[in-house]
Amino acid sequence: MEKVLVIGAARSGIAVTRLLCKMGYEVYLTDQKEIEQKEQLNALGVHVFDQGHPDALKAISYAFVVKNPGIPYRAAFVHYFVQKQVPIYTEIEIAYRYAxxxxxxxxxxxxxxxxxxxxxxxxxxxxxxxxxAGNIGTPLSELVLEHDQKDYTVALELSNFQLLGIESFAPDVCVVTNLAPDHLDYMDSLEDYYRSKMKIYENCKSDAWFIRNVDDEEIMKYAQGIPCEVIDFSLTRQDVALYRDEKFAYLKDKVLFKLEDLKIVGGFNCGNAMMAACMAYRMGVSVNSIQKVISEFRGVEHRIEYVDTLKDVRIYNDSKATNTHAACAALSAFDHNVILLCGGKDKHISFEDLKQYDQKIKHCFSFGQTKDHFKDIFTHQTSCETMEEALYQAYNMASAGDVILLSPACSSFDQFKNFEVRGEIFKELVKQLKEKES
Structure with a gap:
């Protein structure tokens, strides 16, 4: 029986450990912290080592190592196996091999x-x-364990950490949405970070699709030697396979959806929708179904999430905008007549970045600890004690065609447990307003 080592007992580590047992391996599992499921795993025959990585584990000969994606390769215990040239995978690769x-x-x-x-x-x-599955929250190995008897089509979000640990994983369609500097605390260089993203297509069969964002200079620089069909995508050009005009999004001159049916706002979200529609089409979903979902999709919860339209005023929940960078991204998605709800815990940061959107802001209603910090940022501003008060004042002011946007630019901890709770309460307040109107 071949031996394998799993480093890291978070949710994905536990799932891949169980899967490896099912695949017939002798599994060793180690974590710096206490492993709560120790007894259950021992009952499966797993050798569990918690609260540290004992040197004795280095003396064992492993077929391969499975590493939690968040643990850097330069971490001393992991680096030992790098130097020994033991193959190191992430749970994505193991799940792919099994399912x-x-x-x-x-x-x-x-x-x-x-x-x-x-x-x-x-x-x-x-x-x-x-x-x-994947980086969106649920380990692929967990779903494979539960659903291994049926054919499934998987929408799989992958971080570059997960991609670094693949060897044979081959999707039927894949995309790199864009590239910008990130994770330099983990990667040795920005170039290494960008190159790691390109591993997504390296094993693709010739009939697979890779959607290439030609608007992104870094993608065009690094997306080379692609072994499958390339579907070029652009928001600004029409000489590519995946494009748009003033009314429609197209794939090879086939209409995918009407732009006016899209509820999520901003050019970047139009691009996200076009990529998703193209991928769904490649996986065999009909255009009719694609269009129905486009017309109903309100966005990822708390991320410029469309909530409702009351008296011709559109209302959006962007509670996840806990800093000015995120709030600026939300404001860039709208043209004008934005009634902004912002404020929260005082993190002693500057809000100067928001000044560039002053012309878009019909009025700002700020609340919480930082309620007065926006007086010098926006020409039209009112301080409120609570988000509820800010919403009601905004709604009373709003006219047809306006947008009410909750994009706090602050963390939530002055008045709420977290940004999710803040967003849920906001949506409930909107629901109550709608009930009063009816």
Whole structure:
């Protein structure tokens, strides 16, 4: 029986340990922290070593090592096996090897991954046995253990950490949404980070698709030697396979959807929707189903999430915008007449970045600890004690065609447990306003 070592007992580590046992390996599992499931894993025959990595584990000969994606290769215990040239994988590779009946649409990139993955999953499940997994929250190994007897189509979000640990993983369609500097605390260089993203297509069969964002200079620089069909995508050009005009999004001159049906806002989200629609089409989803999902999809929860339209005023929940960079991204998605709700815990940061959007802001209603910090940022501003008060004042002011946007630019901890709770309360307040109107 071949021996394997799993480093890291988080959710994905536990799942891949169970899967490796099912595949007939003798499994050693180690973690720096206490492993709560120790007894259950011992009962499966797993050798469990918690609260540290004993040197005795280095003396064993392993067929391969499976590493938690978040643990750097330069970490001393991991680096020992790098130097010994023991193959090191992540749980994605193991799950792929086991679930031969699954097919994959894989998404990576610096931004937009979760939106593309979520929208794609919604499209897939209209006509397929579909699953969503990976960096979006659920380990692929966990789903493979549960669903290994059926054919499934998987919308799979992949971080570059996960991609570094693949060897044979081959999706049927894949995309790198965009590239921007990130994870330099983990990677040796920015070039290494960009190159790691390109591993997503390295094993693709010739009939697979890789969607290449030609608007992104870094992707065009690094996406080389692609072994499958390339579907060039652009938001600005029409001489490519995946493009748009003023009314429609197209794939090879086939209409995918009407742009006006898209509820999620901003050019970047139009691009996310086009990528998801193209991937769904490649996986066999009909255009009718794609269009139905496009018209109903309200976005990833708390990320410029469309909530409702009341008296011709559109309302959006961007509670996840806990800093000015995120709030600027949300404001860039709208043209004008934005009634902004912002504020929260005082982290002693500057809000000067938001000044560039002053012309778009019909009025700012700020709340929480930082309620007065926006007086010098926006021409039209009112301080409120609570988010509820800010919403009600905004709604009373709003006219047809306006947008009410919750994009706090602050963390939530002055008045809420976290940004998710803040967003949920906001949506409930909107629901109550709608009930009063009816």
């Amino acid at each position: 031969k009946n699954f097919s994959y649409a894989a998404i990576t990139g610096t931004d937009g991954k979760t939106t593309v993955t979520t929208l794609l999953y919604e499209m897939l499940k209209t006509e397929k046995n579909a699953l969503v």
